[in-house]
Amino acid sequence: MTDLIGRRLVLAEDDEDIRETTALLLTRHGFTVTAVQDGVEALTAIEQEHPDAVILDIAMPRLDGLALVRRLGDSAPPVIFLTARDLPSDVVHGLSLGADDYIAKPFDADVLVARIEAVIRRANRGAAPEEPIDGVTLDRHGKAVYRDGNAVAVSATEYRVLEALLDNRGNVLSRSQIVDLAWDSSWQDDRVVDTNVQRLRKKLGPDVIETVRGFGYRIPRVPL
The missing domain is CATH 3.40.50.2300 (Response regulator)
Known part of the structure; x- marks a missing residue:
């Protein structure tokens, strides 16, 4: 809900x-x-x-x-x-x-x-520039990502995927929904989402983004 x-x-x-x-x-x-x-x-x-x-x-x-x-x-x-x-x-x-x-x-x-x-x-x-995600901080004004206070280099597409999932925190998004939200286009192959999620997990930790088998991905409301 x-x-x-x-x-x-x-x-x-x-x-x-x-x-x-x-x-x-x-x-x-x-x-x-x-x-x-x-x-x-x-x-x-x-x-x-x-x-x-x-x-x-x-x-x-x-x-x-x-x-x-x-x-x-x-x-x-x-x-x-x-x-x-x-x-x-x-x-x-x-x-x-x-x-x-x-x-x-x-x-x-x-x-x-x-x-x-x-x-x-x-x-x-409002004006709050940062939002915590279980040890990860997203600075929306600066388009930057931090892990435990340390800057993490992410690509523009990785940032958009992370932002799309955070905007819908707790809700499961299908790959096609993430494509629509992160790229505003349906031409992208859904597999591009898997690639970006894998990269984000390597950089931020495996528990930041959860896989819901058969449905898609989500950032849990309660940290894993």
């Missing part, structure tokens, strides 16, 4: 079927969802409800998702674009405006939930 049950979301989607289906699946995962059909209604809901995260389509009537993010500015809660626009230039533009994540339709429900949980956790960490 997620430790984010009851977290408030605003979902803005002008397609009624997609809106209702997405709201239902998020509700089933324990979120409290306010579903609206355009950017103007989303703006009102955000101002009134102060949600933990906002899920926005881009192409919406009256006020589109991009314009809404611009209007919210630095006061915006964590924002995830959920849109059919999947060109690299679209992704770059959306993130450059200040969105915390960008997911193209059609989407995997488990990946969507995992990414919502990740952006909420990052927001809740």
Whole structure:
């Protein structure tokens, strides 16, 4: 079970079927969802409800998702674009405006939930730059990893895999979910996850990342 049950979301989607289906699946995962059909209604809901995260389509009537993010500015809660626009230039533009994540339709429900949980956790960490993992410290500001206070050299991909698992600590992530979270792309061979996990274990210790046979990997909530 997620430790984010009851977290408030605003979902803005002008397609009624997609809106209702997405709201239902998020509700089933324990979120409290306010579903609206355009950017103007989303703006009102955000101002009134102060949600933990906002899920926005881009192409919406009256006020589109991009314009809404611009209007919210630095006061915006964590924002995830959920849109059919999947060109690299679209992704770059959306993130450059200040969105915390960008997911193209059609989407995997488990990946969507995992990414919502990740952006909420990052927001809740505030200014704290370090997070301990049973003797391992992840410095998110400096993109650095330490073991018992000593710096450990990790590659960019190893860091992203470790961060993805930490953002979902206690939850089992499949290899394909880790690929989606760490690379934001489905072209990667799932075996690249195994390679990076093996390297992280050699550098950080065998008990930092647990294998759940038949399912994937996780960082346990309680140290092994």
